[in-house]
Structures are given as structure tokens and as C-alpha cells.
Amino acid sequence: MKKNHVIPDPIRNLYKKPGSRVKHGMTAIFVILFIVCCFIFPVVSRANDFETTAETFYYLDNPPTTKTVHKITIKNTNPTVYLTSYSLIFSEAEIDNVNCLSNSTSVPCVRYTENERTHIKVDFNDIVAGKNAVRHLEISYQNLSLAKMEGNTTDIFLPSQAKDDNSQNTIYLNVNKKLGALIYFSQKADSVSENGNYQIFRFRGDNLPKGVWASFGNTQYYNFSLGYRLSGNPRSLALPPDTAYQKIYLESILPAPKSVAVDADGNWIATFERNVTQVKVVGQIQVFPKPRLGFSPVSPQKEPSPATNRYWSITNPKLLDIAKNLKTPQDINRYVVDLLSYDKNKINQDQILRLGANVAFLSPASAVCSEYTDLFVALAKLHNLPVAEVNGYAVNNDLDLEPTLLGKNILHAWPQYWDGATWKQVDPTWEDTGGRDYFKSFDLKHVTFVIHRTDPVYPYPPDTYQVVFGKPFGDTPAEIKTKTGVGWSIFPLGLNLEIDLTNRGRTSLENESVKVSFSETEKNIVFLPPYGTYKTSFYVSPKAMINLTQKNPTVNVAGVKHDIIGIKTQVIYIFLITFFAPIIVILGLLLFLRHK
Known part of the structure; x- marks a missing residue:
């Protein structure tokens, strides 16, 4: 059983601002190749009078602001027609700082809203006419409707592009590395590269029928x-x-x-x-x-x-x-x-x-x-x-x-x-x-x-x-410094030192070593939550026992040393019992036999 999923308009659902109106299901951005045309001869303009190649660059540095740059190349295929103006039309968007260049020269452009859509219209001061004549147009602005930051996570939506048989569009998403690694893309990029502080994701415009969702963060x-x-x-x-x-x-x-x-x-x-x-x-x-x-x-x-x-x-x-x-x-x-x-x-x-x-x-x-x-x-x-x-x-x-x-x-x-x-x-x-x-x-x-x-x-x-x-x-x-509570007991023969380690820190211990000053043996705490207790024991050699009669040992947990206070007295006591008890027993036995 297969169920079709309808993905609602992402701008409406994720980035809608209070009081904004966005028509559900509307294409987020598309290019009208020409609005007003002047003709050298009185002929009727058609869509195939021009070939358009567009590159759209999104620069994400400081969400929610996204700098957007459209670089558009328009080539005349009809020698009798030329453009006098050009427009970009979006679903209603919150944009600012609009700038327009035509053949590297600043040209006037206006932004206005009509029928719940945002328009950027460029009026040309010059004439670019003749077959294969080319105009290079650049429209840039800041968009506050595409990206959203919550905590350390940034989400962005790249809108779909209108399809046109006579136009080609390539989209580049440039994300500052400080925003973190890619978490999710709703559609795999055609290529991924780096340039300075940017991660660059490239898409073909005709390959984005529903736009692209992306999320970044570490x-x-x-x-x-x-x-x-x-x-x-x-x-x-x-x-x-x-x-x-x-x-x-x-x-x-x-x-x-x-x-x-x-x-x-x-x-x-x-x-x-x-x-x-x-x-x-x-x-x-x-x-x-x-x-x-x-x-x-x-x-x-x-x-x-x-x-x-x-x-x-x-x-x-x-x-x-x-x-x-x-x-x-x-x-x-x-x-x-x-x-x-x-x-x-x-x-x-x-x-x-x-x-x-x-x-x-x-x-x-x-x-x-x-x-x-x-x-x-x-x-x-x-x-x-x-x-x-x-x-x-x-x-x-x-x-x-x-x-x-x-x-x-x-x-x-x-x-x-x-x-x-x-x-x-x-x-x-x-x-x-x-x-x-x-x-x-x-x-x-x-x-x-x-x-x-x-x-x-x-x-x-x-x-x-x-x-x-x-x-x-x-x-x-x-940084968390783990506090440990140390408990110990020594067997009558003085062969083992038993230690209980209680994690008094704010966070768990994972794969941390436990060492003592009198032994080369190393134990490992695989996992210990806060307030959890880890029990272990270390063998105490006769030589180590002699050293412990002179100073208290230390236990090293996760690189932090802790003194085992009071151990020296007990070691001396056990040392005396271990080595002198047999002598006392033998002397007592000899005295008993002598009096008998």
C-alpha cells in the first residue's frame, strides 16, 4: 500500500511571519524572462526570443538573514526584439537592501507587493539589441524569510525554480562553517565543495520541483x-x-x-x-x-x-x-x-x-x-x-x-x-x-x-x-571534575586493596582508567553514571606493603588523583600481624611446651 505525501508550502509552515499572507502551494520564486519589450520592427514577442542562463547564490552567515544574488545572462535569439525591463517574482517574502547591476552598471530597480507576491522590477537605461547580443544582469538582496535559527541549529529552505525550456538555472548554497555541519538535506546536492569559510552545495534548478530543506549544526x-x-x-x-x-x-x-x-x-x-x-x-x-x-x-x-x-x-x-x-x-x-x-x-x-x-x-x-x-x-x-x-x-x-x-x-x-x-x-x-x-x-x-x-x-x-x-x-x-568517594578494606593477609568509587560529578564517566600509586595494574570504568558506584580491587605486593607503611597511596581516576586517607595505619597494623603473628605464635608455643 503506497500513500502519497503532500508537502505543504514550506514558507508558510516554517517561516511565516506574524501578519504575512502566503498562498498555499505557490511556487516560491520564478523568473519572468521579459515584462516589457521594445521592438525594432513591429513583431510579436515570444518566449523563445531569448535564452536565459541564471545562477542563484545563497549566502548563509548570520541567520535569519540570507544574502541572495541572482546572476542572469540573457541572450537575444531574435534580432528584432530587445528588453526594456526584467522582473523577479516571489511568494511574499521579507527582503531588504535590493541592488541591481546591468552589464556591471548600477540600474534602477523597485520592490513592491502585488497579489500577495513580492516583485523586484529592473528598468534598463540602455538598449542591447541584435541576434546573440547578451545582457548580464545581477540582482542582490537580503532575505529574512528563508532561514531560521533555534539554539545552535539553522534551518533553511531553498525555493523551487520555475521551469522554462529556454532557461537554465544553477543554485549554490554557501553556508558559513561556523554554523556547523550538514544535518539533513531533503535532496542530495549535485556537488559539494569548500571555499574559504564556506561549505558550498550545488543544485540544478530543474532538479528542485519542491525546493530543498536543509539543516545545519553540530x-x-x-x-x-x-x-x-x-x-x-x-x-x-x-x-x-x-x-x-x-x-x-x-x-x-x-x-x-x-x-x-x-x-x-x-x-x-x-x-x-x-x-x-x-x-x-x-x-x-x-x-x-x-x-x-x-x-x-x-x-x-x-x-x-x-x-x-x-x-x-x-x-x-x-x-x-x-x-x-x-x-x-x-x-x-x-x-x-x-x-x-x-x-x-x-x-x-x-x-x-x-x-x-x-x-x-x-x-x-x-x-x-x-x-x-x-x-x-x-x-x-x-x-x-x-x-x-x-x-x-x-x-x-x-x-x-x-x-x-x-x-x-x-x-x-x-x-x-x-x-x-x-x-x-x-x-x-x-x-x-x-x-x-x-x-x-x-x-x-x-x-x-x-x-x-x-x-x-x-x-x-x-x-x-x-x-x-x-x-x-x-x-x-x-568542564566536569569528577569527585570520588573512596572506601577500602584489606584482607587479613594484606593481599588486596578493595576500592569503591562513587561518581559525584555532574556527568557520567565513559571508558576512564583507574590506577593506584603502588601498582602497575590499570582498571577501566566502561560506564558510570552520576551517583553510580564502581567496585574494584588491586593486589598489594609485600614490597608495596612496606612502602604503604610510610605514606598513604593515591588512586587516579580519569586523570585526577585522590588520596586514600588513613590507609597507612591499617597497612602497618596488617603488616605487623602478617609478619610478626607467626613469630609470636611460635614463641608462645615454645613457652607452652617448656612449662609443660
């Missing part, structure tokens, strides 16, 4: 404040975890947890005292557009047992038969996007019932994000593919293109799957509603709160949440 920061209500025993909750797409920086957890551990799904489970009923968590999330390769605190080697719950267990015979041919995540994603349709009427309902995969299949027009996700997860689990539901916050620009149920205090849901190297997130809901390919590339708008791989419901996401762009924009959070 990372995004969000400040969050989350509230939890606790009950039952144990008192625990799921903190936003590190994932392949995000890094967590905790400012505060009030009250502080007793411990934090990573569960089988990758969630950070914080445990509290039994009298705690409410918890507030404040921090910052750094989001990445691509997964961090190699990040996997939880091994996906074995998929949990086949789903038996009502959300992910497929029982419909027809769906089971269809699923036989959906063996890859890409096949599954394509099927889900084509089958389901987002039900916007549910946004107005007081209660939204989660349907599950079987009901979603039978009622494809009644889907919201949970149905897209549950059907994807259920089909993947049927083939034992490592997969999970992600529940979290999504920053949306337009409820038509990127719908969420945040107004109902229901978070957005999307799937993730293991591709053999990392966890990859996809969003079939937004791919269906917005037309963007979320399987090939992701974005910087999704924030993970909880991961459901083993259970479709637990752990719960936060009860209340507030997520805003991090401030100041573009600043990296301060």
Missing part, C-alpha cells in the same frame, strides 16, 4: 527541570540517560539519591530513601545529530524474549503474513510510514488510548506517535531485531509537520534499533507528517527521557517537565 543544548512523584517500595525513578544521541549534565537532584544504576534497557535508575515522595531534577542535555559510534553502556547482543504484551505482541494472522517480508529496519519503517495516518483529532480528546500494534494495523487512520512506534517495535521484535521504544520530549516547529501531544502532558514516542555498531533512532511519525526522511538522518530536536526495550510501560517518564534551549547558545558546559 550540537544543541537544552536546559531541563523535571518533577517526579514517588510511591511504593523501592522508591525509584528513571533519570534522563546518556544515549548515543545525548549527553546528560546534572545540576541537582533534590533530595539526593542513595545510588544510581544502569538497567538492562540503558535507563538510569535512581533509588531514594523510603520517606521520599517528590523529587526535582535540574540539568542540561547536549544533543547530537548523529549517534556516537561505540556508545553502548548496555549490550544489545541478546534481544529480550518475544513480546507477550498487548502493545508489541502481533496476533493478527494477516499482519503476521505481511511481516514475513519485512526483515530489515528500513523495510519496517517504510511499511509503517505508508500504512498509518496521523489522527489530528486525537489532540482534542481528553484521554488518548494507546492502541498497540494489532489495533493500529486494523485502524491505520487512528494513529498517533505511540501507534507508529509500537507497530515498528512489534515488527522488529518478531524478527528478533534489537529494538526499543524511546519516550521523551520533541521540540516542534509546526504541529502539522511535527505533531506531538505535549499539550496533553503526553510525551512524544519514537523507535530505536541496533544497526550492528550503535543504537540508531528513527521517527516514522514525523517522517509521515512532514515528508522528511528520518530513517537516513535524525535531528537535534529529540530528547530521551526513558527507554522501553524489556517492558512497554516501565520505567515511567517524569510527571512534569520543562525543556528550553540552553543559554547561552553555543556555549559548551563547563
Whole structure:
């Protein structure tokens, strides 16, 4: 089953300004080859009286301003006709600083709005006549309607070009490197190059029937404040975890947890005292557009047992038969996007019932994000593919293109799957509603709160949440210095030093070394969340024990040294027991035998 997607007018949906009027579905920019013609002889002008070659340059340096330059070459093919004026016509746009040159000479041009369209008209002061005579025209201006910046991310839309058999148009998007790397293009560029501070993307104008969406950025920061209500025993909750797409920086957890551990799904489970009923968590999330390769605190080697719950267990015979041919995540994603349709009427309902995969299949027009996700997860689990539901916050620009149920205090849901190297997130809901390919590339708008791989419901996401762009924009959070709490005990023979390391920093430790001053042995912390504890032990040789009787040892964690205070006294005590106890026993035995 194939469903046609209608992509709404991007200018209307993403860049519409208050009070502006843009007709839906209108071509964003096109060139009228001639408006008024003068004739050497009284003949009727036709479109093939001229051949036009155009190059359009977009310079993106300081969003939302985009400098646009049209370089147009007009060649006469009819010796009896010449141009007296030329016009560019757009869907209504916010432009400024219009300048026009004809054959390198400044010429008058006017900008005006008519019938909800913006016109730039150039009047020529000279005559360029004769067959094959050429006029070089340059029109430049600043456009405030094409680009939009949110936090550290820049989105831009390049409008489609009108088709004309007698014109050729090439488009160049020049993006300043300071705006970050390419996150997404709705259409692949014909060529990519660099020139100084610019990344340059080249397109053929006739190859852009719907225009081009593009997004740039390296990372995004969000400040969050989350509230939890606790009950039952144990008192625990799921903190936003590190994932392949995000890094967590905790400012505060009030009250502080007793411990934090990573569960089988990758969630950070914080445990509290039994009298705690409410918890507030404040921090910052750094989001990445691509997964961090190699990040996997939880091994996906074995998929949990086949789903038996009502959300992910497929029982419909027809769906089971269809699923036989959906063996890859890409096949599954394509099927889900084509089958389901987002039900916007549910946004107005007081209660939204989660349907599950079987009901979603039978009622494809009644889907919201949970149905897209549950059907994807259920089909993947049927083939034992490592997969999970992600529940979290999504920053949306337009409820038509990127719908969420945040107004109902229901978070957005999307799937993730293991591709053999990392966890990859996809969003079939937004791919269906917005037309963007979320399987090939992701974005910087999704924030993970909880991961459901083993259970479709637990752990719960936060009860209340507030997520805003991090401030100041573009600043990296301060360098984190991890504080460690060191606990130790020494076996009676003095052969091992046991150490408990508790991460008291704001962020997790990943692949960090642990060394002690008395040994060449090095241990490795694969992953340790804030408030998490790592237990290890080091062998203490007799020579090392003698050295430890003279000074306290140190433990080096992630390049930071920490003194193990008080160890010297205990080492002396154990040293005396270890080496002098046998002598005392022998002397005691000799005295006993002598008196006997």
C-alpha cells in the first residue's frame, strides 16, 4: 500500500511571519524572462526570443538573514526584439537592501507587493539589441524569510525554480562553517565543495520541483527541570540517560539519591530513601545529530524474549503474513510510514488510548506517535531485531509537520534499533507528517527521557517537565571534575586493596582508567553514571606493603588523583600481624611446651 505525501508550502509552515499572507502551494520564486519589450520592427514577442542562463547564490552567515544574488545572462535569439525591463517574482517574502547591476552598471530597480507576491522590477537605461547580443544582469538582496535559527541549529529552505525550456538555472548554497555541519538535506546536492569559510552545495534548478530543506549544526543544548512523584517500595525513578544521541549534565537532584544504576534497557535508575515522595531534577542535555559510534553502556547482543504484551505482541494472522517480508529496519519503517495516518483529532480528546500494534494495523487512520512506534517495535521484535521504544520530549516547529501531544502532558514516542555498531533512532511519525526522511538522518530536536526495550510501560517518564534551549547558545558546559568517594578494606593477609568509587560529578564517566600509586595494574570504568558506584580491587605486593607503611597511596581516576586517607595505619597494623603473628605464635608455643 503506497500513500502519497503532500508537502505543504514550506514558507508558510516554517517561516511565516506574524501578519504575512502566503498562498498555499505557490511556487516560491520564478523568473519572468521579459515584462516589457521594445521592438525594432513591429513583431510579436515570444518566449523563445531569448535564452536565459541564471545562477542563484545563497549566502548563509548570520541567520535569519540570507544574502541572495541572482546572476542572469540573457541572450537575444531574435534580432528584432530587445528588453526594456526584467522582473523577479516571489511568494511574499521579507527582503531588504535590493541592488541591481546591468552589464556591471548600477540600474534602477523597485520592490513592491502585488497579489500577495513580492516583485523586484529592473528598468534598463540602455538598449542591447541584435541576434546573440547578451545582457548580464545581477540582482542582490537580503532575505529574512528563508532561514531560521533555534539554539545552535539553522534551518533553511531553498525555493523551487520555475521551469522554462529556454532557461537554465544553477543554485549554490554557501553556508558559513561556523554554523556547523550538514544535518539533513531533503535532496542530495549535485556537488559539494569548500571555499574559504564556506561549505558550498550545488543544485540544478530543474532538479528542485519542491525546493530543498536543509539543516545545519553540530550540537544543541537544552536546559531541563523535571518533577517526579514517588510511591511504593523501592522508591525509584528513571533519570534522563546518556544515549548515543545525548549527553546528560546534572545540576541537582533534590533530595539526593542513595545510588544510581544502569538497567538492562540503558535507563538510569535512581533509588531514594523510603520517606521520599517528590523529587526535582535540574540539568542540561547536549544533543547530537548523529549517534556516537561505540556508545553502548548496555549490550544489545541478546534481544529480550518475544513480546507477550498487548502493545508489541502481533496476533493478527494477516499482519503476521505481511511481516514475513519485512526483515530489515528500513523495510519496517517504510511499511509503517505508508500504512498509518496521523489522527489530528486525537489532540482534542481528553484521554488518548494507546492502541498497540494489532489495533493500529486494523485502524491505520487512528494513529498517533505511540501507534507508529509500537507497530515498528512489534515488527522488529518478531524478527528478533534489537529494538526499543524511546519516550521523551520533541521540540516542534509546526504541529502539522511535527505533531506531538505535549499539550496533553503526553510525551512524544519514537523507535530505536541496533544497526550492528550503535543504537540508531528513527521517527516514522514525523517522517509521515512532514515528508522528511528520518530513517537516513535524525535531528537535534529529540530528547530521551526513558527507554522501553524489556517492558512497554516501565520505567515511567517524569510527571512534569520543562525543556528550553540552553543559554547561552553555543556555549559548551563547563568542564566536569569528577569527585570520588573512596572506601577500602584489606584482607587479613594484606593481599588486596578493595576500592569503591562513587561518581559525584555532574556527568557520567565513559571508558576512564583507574590506577593506584603502588601498582602497575590499570582498571577501566566502561560506564558510570552520576551517583553510580564502581567496585574494584588491586593486589598489594609485600614490597608495596612496606612502602604503604610510610605514606598513604593515591588512586587516579580519569586523570585526577585522590588520596586514600588513613590507609597507612591499617597497612602497618596488617603488616605487623602478617609478619610478626607467626613469630609470636611460635614463641608462645615454645613457652607452652617448656612449662609443660
